Amino acid sequence: MQVNENENWKPKIIAFCCNWCSYSGADLAGTNRLSYPAEVKIVRVPCSCRINPMFILRAFGRGADGVIICGCHPGDCHYSEGNYHTRRRMTLLFSMLNYLGVESARTRVEWVSAAEGQRFVNVMNSFVQDITELGPNRRLEDLRCREN
């Protein structure tokens, strides 16, 4: 694979966060002024189990370089068992990502509670670092979506 031709290349990262734990965790990171890379952009969903694997593939198709899914810790789901569904669905999705041509490291599931602002930041920092090392996502990117 090509080395990044552009030194200033920044990854595009979509973070799906459940409304109750991880989105609040991200808010707490803000309240505590903990910083993480600006490439991370958050989409709020009611529960991590709302995240359809199609959303993740769609993001890759549209040029995202990494997609991270954050939910409540197992056992703490606001809807009692939603994150268990997430865990199973995402295991299934990840097992076929390589087959689809995407490095499975481009996506992750992480549990972040509403009290874990620091953990949210650590997770995002490490994820951004991993994606930066992987380089741009070219394999699944839909060329029709390129702007130029």
Added chain:
Amino acid sequence: MQRIGVFVCHCGSNIAATVDVEAVAAAAKKVPGVVFSADYMYMCSEAGQALVKDTIKNEKLTGVVVCSCSPHMHENTFRKAASSVGMNPYMVEIANIREQCSWVHKDRELATQKAIGLMQAAVAKVQLNAPLTAGTTPVTKRALVIGGGIAGMQAALDIAEAGFDVDIVEQKPTIGGKMAQLDKTFPTLDCASCIVTPKMVEVAQNEKVHIYSYSEVTDVRGFVGNFTATIKRKARYVDEKKCTGCGLCTEKCPMRKVPDEWNMNMGKRSAVYIPFAQAIPKVATIDPRYCLHLTKGTCGICSRVCEAGAINYQAKDEFIEEKYGAIVVATGYEMIDPGAYDEYAYTQSPDVVTSLEYERLMSAAGPTGGHLVRPSDGKEPKKIVFIQCVGSREEDSCKGGKPYCSKVCCMYTAKHAILTKDHYPDTDITVFYIDVRTPGKLFDEFYRRAVEQYGVHYIKGAVGKVVPNPVTGKLEVQGADLILNEQVHIDADMVVLAAAIEPSRSARQVATMLTASMDTNGFFTEAHAKLRPVESPTAGVFLCGMAQGPKDIPETVGQAGAAAAKVIGLLVKNELTNNACVAHPDEWMCNGCSQCEKVCPYGAITYVEKEFKMPDRTKKMRRVAQVNEAVCQGCGACTVTCPSGAMDLKGFSNSEIMAEVDALCR
């Protein structure tokens, strides 16, 4: 086409210091569909809200994006403002450019770019938003209390006090529960019947409270505000309305060998019985397992002596259906059967008793009239050994042991010791304990009194075995004193086991009916361990008493009052506003596979047969999913499970989320 207004907040310098808010507002103008954009110092202030409201009116906006702090802070504020000028509140979206942008990034250019991206995503979502209306469901102004012990009675009385009708369903022939079986209560030593029987009378006399004694809830359907319960009124063979409670039948009944449950099977009662003198309702009940007429077709004395003509051998179980708005679970507890602990010889000697049995032996209304005697030979015991933690704090559950502390045993054992010493000062009492746990008002003082004032021997250690000696009639107790580091041998006259407390055996069935969750020990779980301790995760179901976990009487009464307050708060509403962001199936796409029904944690999805007009003008019955909007909490588990993509979530639809993703990837 939507007409969208974008409002960018400076939040003083909180946002404006890192994000170029003017640039965000300017960028918004270039987004298709946006007809207005502005930035303002404090958007959440009165003036800021007025700006939003006026713009909605003047510019005839159909959607609003506010770029400000987290939606957890001010989403409601702006939704309210929008709806006050006639816009559907769900047409307002927040772009979180404070907590998730200006506060976490330092580079002004990057932060501004990200803020623009977040704004564009929010606009993309509003483009696809549809007005949502939260449905309402009427509330049935009647409460059901399952269990007629002190918890259930208190909850019922408190609810009735607020003017709502309450039904108590109690499976025993009388209300009162375990508390009515107790002799005295710790740490004040006031007599339990003296405080619980007036409460029972109060319940009986309250016009708002209806008691279904000797009854069980067999089925519950519906949801918060609209439960329908089926109550089985077990055949009593005595007409409750005619019976005067004179007790003549119980005196004349020739079948007198029935173990008396009220006295923990230590005494005998007749086949037709009233559990105890102050029973409520004071109505006789015929035990069909023992009644000679019902088992053999002979006898019939009770029907002959009953002057009121209340006996009816032909009675059948009756089922009644009633509607309720809220349900209180107060199913209480039982003691485990210590029979599995063979080392304590509970099954080998009648002089080894559980604490509840000892309670009955002490009670003036008990089988011995309050005279403490050994069940085997009727002699007064001179040496009594109390063994703590029988089955509590155990990891090995094959004998029925419980991993938790039963909480009340330390205190009632101190009570038993003090009461025994009070009545029979020359009795020698030894208590084997692992830890004495006395957190509570005047609790530790009470326990110290047992030791210091009454001279009860507390031994830190446990009992290894109890061996009944058939020659002397004594119980040879072998224990360890861990402080003196020696083995002790006591020839006791009686041994009292503080057996562990477990949830009522009927609790699991109740939990299943209510879809209320239980922990691994069979206690009902609360919606939040700290902040919602009297609510079940199932909406409209409330918990109190030992059904939720071991606790003493004042705690139970307090919790019952709290549960009642929650019930009143629910019943006082005429209708409940449902969550607007609910799942919604496209019935034409639904193939009736039932996958969504299986993943729904709330049981909100059912399947119905529905007639469809097909394109060729024929009619066809199809099985399709139906979401109960009053029950759906909007998690979205079903939307992802649906193999045909028929299920979608209002407010977070597939197309809305994908539009956001597209906008953020641009």
Added chain:
Amino acid sequence: MTADYDVTAEEIEQISGVNPLRCMRCGRCSATCPAYDEMEYHPHQFVAMVERGEIDKLMESQSIYKCMSCMACIERCPRQVKPARLIEAIRLAVVRKQGGNHLCPDDVPALYDPDLPQQALVSAYRKFTK
């Protein structure tokens, strides 16, 4: 393995599979023990001593041979600590330190007494072999 080395608490825990931290100090093991009066250290003390790492004291004590391996303490223990297995492990550690077996299957016929319960033979093997 006749070397001079100190047996650690970890080794004892590993051999026995017992976690002494699970003990809640109820004393039911000592309350049950039929050999209690013969012992210098009692079953509940074994658990506490292993927890504190006082293995040498235990290995030197005669108490570990007073244990009859009746397993009553295991049967009664509410926390599944299994003191008898701990004692067994310490005996094993002593034997290992000395090296060699003290009971050979060939010796058994000469020692065998039909009146002896089979449990005694099993216990003897436990006590006198590696």
